[in-house]
Amino acid sequence: MSMQSSLDIVARSATTTPSASVRQAVEVAKLIDESKCIGCKACQVACAQWNELSDEIGHTVGVYDNPADLTDESWTLMRFAEVETQNALEWLIRKDGCMHCADPGCLKACPSPGAIVQYSNGIVDFKQESCIGCGNCVTGCPFDIPRISQKDNKAYKCTLCSDRVTVGLEPACVKTCPTGAIVFGKKEDMVAYGNKRAGELKERGFQQAGLYNPAGVGGTHVMYVLKHADTPEKYSGLPSNPTISPLVSLWKGAAKPLAVAAMVGAVVAGFFHYMKVGPIAEKEEEKS
């Protein structure tokens, strides 16, 4: 859904040759500082407004999460968790959405050429016009982010506002955040800023504060500053060490070309067997 040039694409789903990758854009990242978030949901509203999405009015499910889950029309979602920590009750709020992995499981799993692309600035984007609606991105994603629309059977998720970023603007959620909990910039700057914020939180007594930029997926282009970086699961199940599942790697890895070779090889072997050994001829009946 972006206007970015195809020259900026570094990885393309279901494509076995390199994409045009001579140009190298600056790697960007969004940093979400959980300690500054007040749970106002302005980011959800800004996301819906900029992307012209209008999700169905849902139902209250007993917690503040609204809607109850990410959907094809709600690409970001505040998740509220009440967690007991050392004789205190903490209200941990996390803005959920696509993490824009450096090693994206969705892109690895997608069977449709070019339906998922990764730009050189790090953004992972879905190209709905090439999406076939199979749901493999759901299978591949380590963060349970993509959602398939019931209306058109296409996959949707946060684009990191790739259309805004490509013309030098920050994502809509960043622009609207009233507390400065969401910031956007060069990835290296965001890493430095995130580590600085984590240090400040440590000085204030949050000994386990840290930057969430998980190495298992090559790092992400959406990062968190967490007060409890040692136990990210407290934040509505944020995985502590996300990786592309070994099952997905097995499915989409080296086994695939080997299997193709085996199938083609079986036909070729049959051909040569026939040419070498020859057919088993049909015989006349022998009367006994």
Place this chain on the structure above:
Amino acid sequence: MKPSSNDLQRYDDSTRMNHWAIALLFFAAALSGLAFFHPSMYFFTNLFGGGAWTRILHPYFGVLMFLAFLGIYVKLWRDNVLNDTDREWMGKAGEMFAGNKDNMPPVGKYNAGQKLVFWSMTISLVVLTVTGILFWHAWFPDLPILARRIGVVLHALSAVVLVLTVIVHIYASIWVKGTTRAMTRGTVSRGWAQSNHPLWYRDMTQGK
């Protein structure tokens, strides 16, 4: 088709039509599935009206193939139970491949290779159907992601097993002359039966 005096009936009409229904559905399911198996074969989606249509149709081809296979399974499974002679036959399979079939132990309606093809198809089709349901998003969008991940791996694996088995199956029918007509016309020659399936030939000709 009525067998002539020199022919033996190997398959009745319903078995043959059942077989060819499975065969057509296999090619539909295999080509549409291979399109998603590897990017090098994505062009197969052109046969089915594009990527989205291929994704829509593939599971239905698969389910229909499975149902059609049930029909032939019920008819043929008893003839495909492996026995001691089959183990002896498998021990000498290398000679068979080299073209020296004179040393092979006498075979009934099916030899051990044919029986293994039957069971390989049966097992891979069951696995394909069950695992395919696990990530049939149009009908079952809310299954756990772990189930989908296990499903896709086993689905791809059993698909390769089935394709390889079908390659063996087709090749065997081309290799052993006089075999294909068992399915195209329902009959085989007496000479074919005597040399390839002597025990079945004896059963078929006793008292005649």
